[in-house]
Amino acid sequence: MKKKLLFVIPSLDAGGAEKSLINLLIQFDFQKYEVDLFLFKNSGLFLNSLPKEVKIISHQDCSVDFQLGILKSCLRYLSKFDFRLLKARIQFFLANRFIANKAVSEQKSWKYICKSIPTLDTKYDCAISYLEKSSLYFVVDKVNASNKIGWIHTNYATSGMKPEFDAPYFNNLNHIVTISEACVASLVHFFPRMERKISQIENIVSPKIIQDLAQLENDFKFDIQGVNILTVARLSTEKGIDLAVETCTILVKNNPTIKWFVIGDGPDRYNLEQQIKVNKLENNFFLFGLKANPYPYIKAATIYVQPSRYEGKSIAVDEAKILKKPIIVTNFSTAKDQIESGENGIITEMNPNALANSILQLIENRELMDKFSLNLGHEKLDNEDQIYKLYDLIDATK
Structure with missing residues (x-):
C-alpha cells in the first residue's frame, strides 16, 4: 500500500x-x-x-472571511455574531501593522489566523x-x-x-x-x-531539464555586442536589488553599454522603479517581471550576479552554474557553500563599490570568465x- x-x-x-x-x-x-x-x-x-x-x-470556505480586508472581514464576523474570530482578525491586523520585523509578524500572527483554519x-x-x-x-x-x-x-x-x-x-x-x-x-x-x-x-536541481529549457526561445533578445548582466530574484530587501541599482549607476559611468536585467517580482517593485528613475537608469536597468522559464535569459547573459544580503542557498546560482555562466555573488553567509572565489566565480563585499569593481574586473578579463565557465563544466552539479x-x-x- x-x-x-x-x-x-x-x-x-x-x-x-x-x-x-x-x-x-x-x-x-x-x-x-x-x-x-x-x-x-x-x-x-x-x-x-x-x-x-x-x-x-x-x-x-470557513477561512475565506479571514483573508478579506480588515473592514470587510470584521463586518462578516459581526453579521454572524462570531466574536471569537472577530477578535482574532483584529489581533491579526494589529500584529501585521505594528510589528516592523516581517518574520516576527508572521510568527505572532499564526496564533490568530490559525483559529480560522x-x-x-x-x-x-x-x-x-x-x-x-x-x-x-x-x-x-x-x-x-x-x-x-x-x-x-x-x-x-x-x-x-x-x-x-x-x-x-x-x-x-x-x-x-x-x-x-x-x-x-x-x-x-x-x-x-x-x-x-x-x-x-x-x-x-536537474541539469538536463535546465539545459533543455535553456534551448527554448525567449521573448527578448540581448544585444550581443553589449554587456548583459542578469539577476533572478524576488524584489525584496533580502535579495539586494537596490544594491544592484546603485552598482549599475557606478558601472554605466565606466561603460554605458552595460545593461542589467532582473527576472522576478515582489513588494519592492515600486521603490525600485523610483530608484531607477532617480538614478536615470531607464535605459540600463530593467525589471523583467516573472518568467516561467528564465533559463534562455541566463544562457544568453554575459554575467550572472546575485547581490543578496542573505540566502539559505540560492537555487538561481546553482542554475547559473549549470549553464556555465561567469558568476558574481555578494558575501552573504552561505555564499561559500556555492562559490569558490577565484575558481568558479567571485565572492565580493556587500556594497555597490565592491560589486561594481568585481563586475568591471570580470568584464575586462575574458580569460577569467572563460576559466570560470570551464571549471563549472567540470563540476558535478547533478544532485x-x-x-x-x-x-x-x-x-x-x-
Whole structure:
C-alpha cells in the first residue's frame, strides 16, 4: 500500500523554495507514495508545473472571511455574531501593522489566523512543511500525521525569526531539514538540543531539464555586442536589488553599454522603479517581471550576479552554474557553500563599490570568465540523488 504524504507551502508563486518543491516533485516516486499538496493560496507561477499525480488541497470556505480586508472581514464576523474570530482578525491586523520585523509578524500572527483554519480530516503517514513559519506551524497544529518534517529554507541566524517562538514547534517535529552546511550550523547553534533531528537535503536541481529549457526561445533578445548582466530574484530587501541599482549607476559611468536585467517580482517593485528613475537608469536597468522559464535569459547573459544580503542557498546560482555562466555573488553567509572565489566565480563585499569593481574586473578579463565557465563544466552539479535522503526520513519510524 502506498504511503500517504502531505506537503505544505503557502503558494506556488515564484521563489526559491517553490521552485525547489517543483523540482523535487517532478522526481518523486509516485509508485510508492500518494502525494497531497496543501496551499494557503491556490495560485502561483509554478502551479501548472506540478506533476499530475499531485492532488492540491487548500483552505476550506470557513477561512475565506479571514483573508478579506480588515473592514470587510470584521463586518462578516459581526453579521454572524462570531466574536471569537472577530477578535482574532483584529489581533491579526494589529500584529501585521505594528510589528516592523516581517518574520516576527508572521510568527505572532499564526496564533490568530490559525483559529480560522480547521484541522485536516485526512490522516497522513507523513506531513512535510516545505517552508518555515506558517507552513511549519500548520503541520504541527492542523495536521494528523505519524511523522512530521519541517523544512527551513533560510539561514536561521539572518531570518529575523524568534527562536523562543519556534522551539515548541520544532519539538513537535520528527525531523528538521535545511539546505546547506551553513544553515545546519545555524540551526544547531540556536537549537542545540535538537541537533540529532537536524539534517541537510540540498535543493534539487536537474541539469538536463535546465539545459533543455535553456534551448527554448525567449521573448527578448540581448544585444550581443553589449554587456548583459542578469539577476533572478524576488524584489525584496533580502535579495539586494537596490544594491544592484546603485552598482549599475557606478558601472554605466565606466561603460554605458552595460545593461542589467532582473527576472522576478515582489513588494519592492515600486521603490525600485523610483530608484531607477532617480538614478536615470531607464535605459540600463530593467525589471523583467516573472518568467516561467528564465533559463534562455541566463544562457544568453554575459554575467550572472546575485547581490543578496542573505540566502539559505540560492537555487538561481546553482542554475547559473549549470549553464556555465561567469558568476558574481555578494558575501552573504552561505555564499561559500556555492562559490569558490577565484575558481568558479567571485565572492565580493556587500556594497555597490565592491560589486561594481568585481563586475568591471570580470568584464575586462575574458580569460577569467572563460576559466570560470570551464571549471563549472567540470563540476558535478547533478544532485537528484538527494531525494533518497528525504525518502529515508519519510520512511523512518518513530
